[in-house]
Amino acid sequence: MKSVVLTANTSWFLANFFLPSIREFLDNGTKVYVIAPKDEHSTRLIEAGASYIPINFRQSGGNPFKEAASIFQLTKLIKEIAPNCVFCFTPKMAMYSALACKALGIKVVCTVSGLGTIFTSRWTAKSMAGRILMHITHPMIDYHIFQNSDDHNQFLKLRLTSLKSSTCVKGIGVDINHFDYAPLTKTAHVKFLMLSRLLYSKGVEYYVEAARHTASQLAKLNIKPQFSLLGFIDSSHPDGIPEELILEWDKQGHINYLGHCSDVRPHIRGHEIIVLPSYYNEGMPQCLLEAAAIGRPVITTDNVGCRDAIDNGETGTLVAAKSISALSEAMVHYATSSTEKRIAIGKKAREKAEREFCHKIIAEIYLQQIPS
Numbered sequence: 001m002k003s004v005v006l007t008a009n010t011s012w013f014l015a016n017f018f019l020p021s022i023r024e025f026l027d028n029g030t031k032v033y034v035i036a037p038k039d040e041h042s043t044r045l046i047e048a049g050a051s052y053i054p055i056n057f058r059q060s061g062g063n064p065f066k067e068a069a070s071i072f073q074l075t076k077l078i079k080e081i082a083p084n085c086v087f088c089f090t091p092k093m094a095m096y097s098a099l100a101c102k103a104l105g106i107k108v109v110c111t112v113s114g115l116g117t118i119f120t121s122r123w124t125a126k127s128m129a130g131r132i133l134m135h136i137t138h139p140m141i142d143y144h145i146f147q148n149s150d151d152h153n154q155f156l157k158l159r160l161t162s163l164k165s166s167t168c169v170k171g172i173g174v175d176i177n178h179f180d181y182a183p184l185t186k187t188a189h190v191k192f193l194m195l196s197r198l199l200y201s202k203g204v205e206y207y208v209e210a211a212r213h214t215a216s217q218l219a220k221l222n223i224k225p226q227f228s229l230l231g232f233i234d235s236s237h238p239d240g241i242p243e244e245l246i247l248e249w250d251k252q253g254h255i256n257y258l259g260h261c262s263d264v265r266p267h268i269r270g271h272e273i274i275v276l277p278s279y280y281n282e283g284m285p286q287c288l289l290e291a292a293a294i295g296r297p298v299i300t301t302d303n304v305g306c307r308d309a310i311d312n313g314e315t316g317t318l319v320a321a322k323s324i325s326a327l328s329e330a331m332v333h334y335a336t337s338s339t340e341k342r343i344a345i346g347k348k349a350r351e352k353a354e355r356e357f358c359h360k361i362i363a364e365i366y367l368q369q370i371p372s
Contacts, residue, residue, distance in 0.1 A: 002370055003031035004048075005081055007074070007097045008089040009057060017113075017243070019285055020090070020175040022048055025365035032171035033081050035074065035076055036093075053077055057093070075100035085109060085370045088141075091134070109143045109369050112151050113172060113283030135160065141203065143369055147171050147283035148308040170308065173282035173359030179293035179311040181350045182269045182344045190223065190335040193271035195230040195264055195287045196278070198246060199239040203277030203301065203321070204229070210327035212254050215331050225335050230267050232260035269296045272342055273334050276300045279321040285311050293353040299330045299358035315349040 004025065006012050014022070014034060015211045026189045036043050038054040053075065057070050068341060078100050086108045088097035094110045101108035132157070138144075138160040146152040146168045155161045184319040192211070211227035218225055229249075229292050234240040250257040251314070258267065270272065276293035282305025289309065292300050298316030301305040310316035314357070319326040334342065 001029060001031050002372075003081065003083045004370060005033045005035055005078055005086045006089065007082045007086060007093045008034075008036045009093045010090070010225045011026070011036045011039045011042040011052070013090060015044040015174045019044065019048055020178070020359035021173055021363040021366060022050055023164060023358060026050075026368055030367070032051065033083065034323065035077055044186030053261060060071060061368060064080065071096050071099055075103055077236040078106065079104055082106075084372075087111065087366060087369075089113065089114075092130075094141070095133050095137040098140040102140045104224050107369075107371055108140075109145060109366070110138070110141045111172070112144055112146045112155065114147065115151055115154070115281040124243075125155070129327045135187050139360065145365065148305045150250065150304040150308075151281075151283070167361055167365065169365055170356040171289050171362070174286070174289040174293050174353065176293045176353055176358050179268075181293070181295045183295060184272055184339060184346055186339045187272070190273070191226045191228065191276050192227045192331060193230060193267060194275045194277075195267065196285070197237075198229075198233050198241045198282065199237060199297050200241055201239050201278065201280040203279055204246075205278045206243055206322060206327055207275055208254050209324045210331060212219045213328040214325060214331040214335070215254075218335055221336065223335055225267055227255045228258055228261065228271060229255045229265070230258040243363075244266075248257055264290065265294065268296060272296070273331070274298045275327075275331070276304055276306060277319070277321070277327050278302055282306055288293040289353065289357045292349040292357060297334060297345040297349060299327065300330050311348070311352060315345060315352050325340075 006014055014036060022032055032050040034050045034052045037057045042052055054072055074096055086097055086101050086106055088094040088108060089111045097108055116320050142165065144155060144161040144166040147166055148165065152166065152168045194207045198204055213223060233243045233246065246257055249255050268291055274296045276285055276288060284305045288300060290296055292315060296312050299319060300310060300316065301321040302318040303321045306317055312318045317330045319330050324336055
């Protein structure tokens, strides 16, 4: 029986984004091991049928002795499993997996799900060390799977990969049966929803300001839109938005903060338009794939990763990043469009999801990388 190891800096990442593909691996007869730090989502991986192994790993650790210990532990675990292939996710775990697999002579495949702040953070000793380690380790990786063409081209330009040892897919995949099509119905109020991690770079502030401006514009037409915000407050992230600010926006009535949840489907189904005004270095935002699968038009930015997720003017609308006026204009356009038009756009979005985003398509690309 073939076996693979999946490595990531959180169990949450794999449980939330790669679980459908893990099930495809298992259905294919491939034994799946997961090496990641333990969190509340680790049990979901076990319940799916994966063999879960915890590891001591700090996402933002800078102590060289503790980092060396993590690399040693990872190498030891992979050696004991002796898999056919290692699939690594998230930047730091990818670099450490490359070092471990190079030492063991095991094939390693890296998923580049966005560059985050790796090329945008200010120059510090820690960030410089990260960039140097990235340039050392990524050429060791046997194959790269990118989620957007911008990241792919960036790695090619930096000679961190080559055309023959890399490919570009449409995101990490979405289970289109789980996120099944739900046709829009006519409602008294047009409802907008933004769902994401609550980081400044996800464009949350721009969404709130655009919502305020849009509500003012639509009031003149006797249209009362609703603006909701869904996502967890990541106070540990340097770009995280303080909880008190989010609650203040909610109190002022600019947006309705829905908190966070493990199942976003009811929320997507309960809104007409999904909004993501991100200027973050995205891979391909999962919320846009899920919105398309359910059949919702999307307003997002002409930004890395986001632009790859829609067909502009067909399944959604692209607007300039960091532009309140452009975002508000798009919101007004959808709010004043007929329900029939929004349904037609949603149908095209669903067709795109079936054609490009289905997890079975993505899983097959990974399965093809497993050596005999």
